[in-house]
Amino acid sequence: MQAFEFINNLIPPLKLTDKTKMALAWMEEIRTDRLPVVDQGKFLGLLSEEMIYEINDPEKSIGEIEPDQTDCWVFSDKHIYDVLKASSEFDSNIVAVVDRELTYMGVVTMEDAIAAFADSLSIQSQGSVMILSMNMTDYSLAEIARIVESENTKILSSFMTSDPLDDAKIKLTLKLDQPEPRHIKATFERFGYKILDHYQEETGISSEEDRIGNLLRFLDI
Numbered sequence: 001m002q003a004f005e006f007i008n009n010l011i012p013p014l015k016l017t018d019k020t021k022m023a024l025a026w027m028e029e030i031r032t033d034r035l036p037v038v039d040q041g042k043f044l045g046l047l048s049e050e051m052i053y054e055i056n057d058p059e060k061s062i063g064e065i066e067p068d069q070t071d072c073w074v075f076s077d078k079h080i081y082d083v084l085k086a087s088s089e090f091d092s093n094i095v096a097v098v099d100r101e102l103t104y105m106g107v108v109t110m111e112d113a114i115a116a117f118a119d120s121l122s123i124q125s126q127g128s129v130m131i132l133s134m135n136m137t138d139y140s141l142a143e144i145a146r147i148v149e150s151e152n153t154k155i156l157s158s159f160m161t162s163d164p165l166d167d168a169k170i171k172l173t174l175k176l177d178q179p180e181p182r183h184i185k186a187t188f189e190r191f192g193y194k195i196l197d198h199y200q201e202e203t204g205i206s207s208e209e210d211r212i213g214n215l216l217r218f219l220d221i
Helices: 020-030 049-055 080-090 110-120 141-149 182-190 208-218
Strands: 034-039 042-048 073-075 094-098 104-109 128-135 155-163 166-176 194-200
Touching: 020 034, 020 049, 034 094, 034 104, 042 049, 042 094, 073 080, 080 094, 080 110, 094 110, 104 110, 128 182, 141 155, 141 166, 141 182, 182 194
Parallel strands: 073 094
Antiparallel strands: 034 042, 094 104, 128 166, 128 194, 155 166
């Protein structure tokens, strides 16, 4: 699940000698709103479609434009989670990947990163999702797993986020291998856990859009 494994080779880098009209043509062809700018193997930043339209000069060379988001990159050996983090931080649908010598290797798209992250969280596996709320001091995955397994169910994956309304609390999202979570919900409530939400996943998921939708629901976004 390292970043270099998901580099999209269909997205070309812009050279300083390229013209803005060519950059726009590439963006339209590959359906992106920004491209990486690279010089002598070094990542300089991202050039957006909006920046080019503001310049309004199709013959202007890329070298005459100051690229944006110069820090929107990750090391090639970083986890795909770091790609998603950088994408969110810089509000960019592509993230550059460099090696430990800071040599440019390519970019990972947000779509590819989400698809990879969804696979790592067992999003495609049949089952159900349950979201619990608790104090951070009360969190014990071993205890939670014991409760789940007492109902002949397994935790396929879990995801923890802080509660935006209370810094002392967390929200724990569980992906379970059983499609019907009602009896597990009842068991959690018997042990004093607060259930924020739970749902049974649809079967027959096949499209990339459905997979991304499932991930966003799993992350409670």
